[in-house]
Amino acid sequence: MWSFETDPEYQELLDWADEFVRAEIEPLDLVWPHQQFTPLTAARRAVVDPLKEQVGQRGLWATHLGPDLGGQGYGQLKLALLNEILGRSPWAPIVFGCQAPDTGNAEIIAHFGTPEQKERYLRPLLEGELFSSYSMTEPQGGADPTQFTTRAVRDGDHWVINGWKYFSSNAATASFLIVMVVTNPDVSPYQGMSMFLLPTDTPGVRIVRNVGLYGEPDGEGSHALIHYDDVRVPDTALLGGEGQAFAIAQTRLGGGRIHHAMRTIGLAQRALDMMCERALSRHTAGSLLADKQTVQAYVADSYAQLLQFRLMVLYTAWRIDRVNDYKVVRKDIAAVKVVMPTVLHDIAWRAMQVHGALGVTNEMPFLGMVTGAAVMGLADGPTEVHRTTVAKQVLRDYSATDDVWPSEWLPRKRDEARHRFAEYLDLEVGNQ
Numbered sequence: 479m480w481s482f483e484t485d486p487e488y489q490e491l492l493d494w495a496d497e498f499v500r501a502e503i504e505p506l507d508l509v510w511p512h513q514q515f516t517p518l519t520a521a522r523r524a525v526v527d528p529l530k531e532q533v534g535q536r537g538l539w540a541t542h543l544g545p546d547l548g549g550q551g552y553g554q555l556k557l558a559l560l561n562e563i564l565g566r567s568p569w570a571p572i573v574f575g576c577q578a579p580d581t582g583n584a585e586i587i588a589h590f591g592t593p594e595q596k597e598r599y600l601r602p603l604l605e606g607e608l609f610s611s612y613s614m615t616e617p618q619g620g621a622d623p624t625q626f627t628t629r630a631v632r633d634g635d636h637w638v639i640n641g642w643k644y645f646s647s648n649a650a651t652a653s654f655l656i657v658m659v660v661t662n663p664d665v666s667p668y669q670g671m672s673m674f675l676l677p678t679d680t681p682g683v684r685i686v687r688n689v690g691l692y693g694e695p696d697g698e699g700s701h702a703l704i705h706y707d708d709v710r711v712p713d714t715a716l717l718g719g720e721g722q723a724f725a726i727a728q729t730r731l732g733g734g735r736i737h738h739a740m741r742t743i744g745l746a747q748r749a750l751d752m753m754c755e756r757a758l759s760r761h762t763a764g765s766l767l768a769d770k771q772t773v774q775a776y777v778a779d780s781y782a783q784l785l786q787f788r789l790m791v792l793y794t795a796w797r798i799d800r801v802n803d804y805k806v807v808r809k810d811i812a813a814v815k816v817v818m819p820t821v822l823h824d825i826a827w828r829a830m831q832v833h834g835a836l837g838v839t840n841e842m843p844f845l846g847m848v849t850g851a852a853v854m855g856l857a858d859g860p861t862e863v864h865r866t867t868v869a870k871q872v873l874r875d876y877s878a879t880d881d882v883w884p885s886e887w888l889p890r891k892r893d894e895a896r897h898r899f900a901e902y903l904d905l906e907v908g909n910q
């Protein structure tokens with residue numbers, strides 16, 4: 479059965495969320511920009527906590543995990559419909575308790591954590607009491623985890639971690655880190671790496687620098703370069719089994735990638751909305767911008783590109799719900815990840831162009847969106863790597879032909895068809 483409708487009850491919640499984000503949360507982006515991941519001051523708490531409460535009352539708080547994993551979610555498809563609303567605003571995911579990277583971190587603790595780890599880390603994370611950081615990339619290379627060298631060495635019932643990690647988002651404000659390290663250099667990295675959960679204030683965790691994205695002031699970024707300096711953690715800090723890091727990373731990154739895509743729909747829609755308003759409002763060279771053929775092409779191409787992307791994301795979310803296993807849907811998640819930066823870039827760029835000089839100023843959000851598109855092409859793995867994944871998965875369903883001519887070679891197929899229908903073809907010739 480195919481259906482492209484949302485059930486009326488959930489649609490009501492979505493309509494409420496849409497209005498709530500625009501009216502109550504978007505103003506937070508203007509008064510407290512880049513502050514989403516810093517602990518709430520008393521003043522901010524006075525504003526943000528009542529908003530969170532309203533979200534909770536509607537049953538929309540922390541819906542990224544289903545009841546089987548300790549959350550109150552409704553599955554990925556419904557999360558997609560909610561996330562595309564939240565994608566409009568950096569503060570919105572925080573107010574709804576489903577912000578990256580905490581969502582992915584919660585998911586792997588829910589899947590692989592011990593009861594003690596869930597109590598200590600997952601519960602407060604789901605309650606929005608603290609932030610977390612995922613510490614995997616290293617300065618010498620992120621796209622290829624087989625190059626990682628940060629090492630944990632066993633010492634009795636403890637492990638001692640040494641090495642560098644880079645781009646650990648929000649480490650500066652996170653209460654705990656999930657770090658991926660080599661535990662056995664003598665086997666393949668796929669079996670020789672493990673993950674540890676540790677409080678950020680563990681002695682030896684040294685944040686050397688907080689790297690900022692373009693446009694952020696020096697030293698005020700949120701992506702940490704960390705040196706793990708003889709960091710001692712107990713055996714109980716191991717997340718999942720020893721050597722399980724790759725399997726865990728796949729669980730984490732599968733969810734993370736599709737959630738970014740859901741939010742990207744909302745951001746791109748916002749750019750398209752602005753493009754259309756401007757096209758209908760600006761008069762130049764004898765007509766509205768909306769009457770210029772090139773601007774019409776911008777609008778039409780953006781609409782079509784966004785519709786394609788949205789359907790692709792919703793379909794992939796629906797498939798995840800069906801099979802409940804990111805690995806099975808890996809091809810489609812990777813395909814979504816490949817097209818995501820281009821969709822956001824193209825629509826934001828056209829919207830910016832239609833706004834003329836105003837579009838490139840810091841009085842409009844377009845350049846932030848364009849930078850966001852570039853970030854989408856790197857965070858959770860570069861586009862090129864995901865493209866390779868898609869290609870490999872697609873090719874897996876095909877096999878080579880031994881023949882020198884392709885199996886769709888028309889002369890042979892024509893001969894076969896003629897042979898099959900020879901009797902009738904002869905008749906036709908006879909009747910002419």
Ligand SMILES: Cc1cc2nc3c(=O)[nH]c(=O)nc-3n(C[C@H](O)[C@H](O)[C@H](O)COP(=O)(O)OP(=O)(O)OC[C@H]3O[C@@H](n4cnc5c(N)ncnc54)[C@H](O)[C@@H]3O)c2cc1C
Pocket residue numbers: 579611612613614615616617618619620621622644645646647648701853856857858859860861862863866
């Ligand atoms: C905003 C942001 C937040 C991030 N947050 C986190 C985080 O919280 N935790 C964390 O651990 N990491 C995080 N990262 C790091 C991210 O996962 C890495 O940047 C990414 O995996 C790429 O690694 P790299 O930057 O070292 O690039 P490299 O591995 O050096 O790759 C550089 C370029 O080489 C090309 N390339 C690489 N591999 C291939 C290939 N196989 N085939 C073809 N071309 C290839 C691509 O063009 C790629 O962009 C974040 C990154 C960004 C931008």
